[in-house]
Amino acid sequence: MTQKALSIQLTDAQVARFHDEGYLVVPDLLTADEVKAFIRHQADPEAESLKQGLRTHLSDPFWQRLAHHPNVAGVARQILGGRPRIVQTMYMAKEPARPDEELGGAGISLHQDSHYLPNEPDTLMACWIAMSDTDPENGGLCVAPGSHKDTLRETTLNTNPEHMSWESDYGMRSPDGREWTEKLYSFDVVGIEEEDLVRLTVPRGSGVFFTSRTVHGSYANRSHTRPRLAFAVHYVKEGTWVFRTDVQDTTPVDLPGA
Numbered sequence: 036m037t038q039k040a041l042s043i044q045l046t047d048a049q050v051a052r053f054h055d056e057g058y059l060v061v062p063d064l065l066t067a068d069e070v071k072a073f074i075r076h077q078a079d080p081e082a083e084s085l086k087q088g089l090r091t092h093l094s095d096p097f098w099q100r101l102a103h104h105p106n107v108a109g110v111a112r113q114i115l116g117g118r119p120r121i122v123q124t125m126y127m128a129k130e131p132a133r134p135d136e137e138l139g140g141a142g143i144s145l146h147q148d149s150h151y152l153p154n155e156p157d158t159l160m161a162c163w164i165a166m167s168d169t170d171p172e173n174g175g176l177c178v179a180p181g182s183h184k185d186t187l188r189e190t191t192l193n194t195n196p197e198h199m200s201w202e203s204d205y206g207m208r209s210p211d212g213r214e215w216t217e218k219l220y221s222f223d224v225v226g227i228e229e230e231d232l233v234r235l236t237v238p239r240g241s242g243v244f245f246t247s248r249t250v251h252g253s254y255a256n257r258s259h260t261r262p263r264l265a266f267a268v269h270y271v272k273e274g275t276w277v278f279r280t281d282v283q284d285t286t287p288v289d290l291p292g293a
Contacts, residue, residue, distance in 0.1 A: 042105045045113050053114055057183035057249035064106045065240040070166055073097050074264070077126065089123035089282055092268075098124050102268045107162050108288040110244060111270045115158060119270035120285035122152060122159070122277055126166075129174045129256045129263040139256035140263070142174050144193035144200075145232075146222040147182075148269065149247040152279060153207070158272035159247035164240075166264035171234040173263040174256035176243055179231045183248040193221040197255040206280040214280075224250050 043061060053059040065073075076082055076097045085095035092102040101107060102121050111119040129140030152159055169175035182188075193200050202220040227250055237243060245251060256263050270288075277283050 042109050045110060050114065053244060053246075056180040058178045058180065058243055058245035058251070059114075060235065060237060060241065060243050061106075061110060062238070062241045064110075064162075064164055064242040065101075065104070067240060070240050073101065073266070074166060077128075089125065091126075092121055092124040093286065098126075098266075101164070101266055102286075103289045105290060107164065107242065107268060108270070108290055111160060111162060111268075112288070112290065114160060114244060115270065115272040118273040119288050120273055120275070121288060122154075122269040122271055122285050123282045124269075125267045127263075127265045127267065129253075129265075131173065131256050131258045131261055134259060137257065138197065139258070140174065141199045141255050142197055142253035144195060144198035144221050144223040145177075145179070145227050145250050145252040146190070146224060147187055147248045147250055149187055150190060150222045151219055152247070152269060152277060152282070154247070154271055154275050154277045155210075156275060157247055158275045159269060160244060160271075161247075161267055161269050162242050162244050163237075164242040164266045164268075165237040166239060166266055167262060168237075168239050169263050169265065170236040171254075172256075173258040173261045174253050175235055175237060175263060176251060176253055176265070177232045177234045178243070178245060179227055179250040180233060182227070182231070182250040183246040185248070187248065188227075188250070189225040190222040191225060193223040195223070198223070198252070207278045208280050208283060209278065210276050 087094040132139035
């Protein structure tokens with residue numbers, strides 16, 4: 036997989052839109068060849084041996100290239116106004132519904148990323164890249180514009196069958212060395228209504244950047260023929276403390292001038 040030295044430069048209007056709405060759709064982050072190479076790699080049984088959970092960008096060269104890609108990390112640097120560090124990476128494949136089912140792969144309940152990745156100061160942001168054509172029918176991303184302007188919102192445990200439900204304990208460590216365990220779960224934000232959401236259509240190779248407090252999520256894949264494939268990277272600005280011990284050792288991006 037050859038990575039071209041591309042670099043998308045955001046306009047002042049795009050940066051302003053990101054800060055005003057809490058998200059920004061950026062077309063053509065990846066070329067068609069880059070997307071195809073990654074999908075082929077994921078289909079290779081040997082790729083399984085390279086997985087390292089949320090830190091697979093440290094062990095899999097294909098994941099590493101996406102996390103450091105100049106059109107991904109480079110846009111994050113422009114938004115953050117400083118050097119980004121990689122917190123975690125995820126590949127999310129949501130299968131279509133079987134012929135006898137209404138729902139395929141489940142979505143992620145509405146949440147704010149700082150519920151899962153507390154950090155200080157809160158500079159956390161994400162890039163969600165469509166690795167297939169995505170839309171509301173096949174479980175594409177949805178966001179609540181402007182929801183990042185408030186504090187972290189009240190949540191409950193998700194019970195909607197369209198979304199995955201889980202609970203797990205995570206270790207936390209503060210800058211002064213204090214340690215504790217915190218229970219995290221499939222957060223469902225209270226008070227967000229259907230009319231607050233924008234269900235995005237994002238073509239393959241394009242991406243969505245959003246803040247840590249932008250309410251977002253996805254619903255189940257209701258198509259019967261189209262998987263919904265997405266890759267996500269979470270960044271913080273250099274100098275930010277991430278409390279979760281499993282992803283506390285962040286990685287500086289490899290960009291010219293970073």
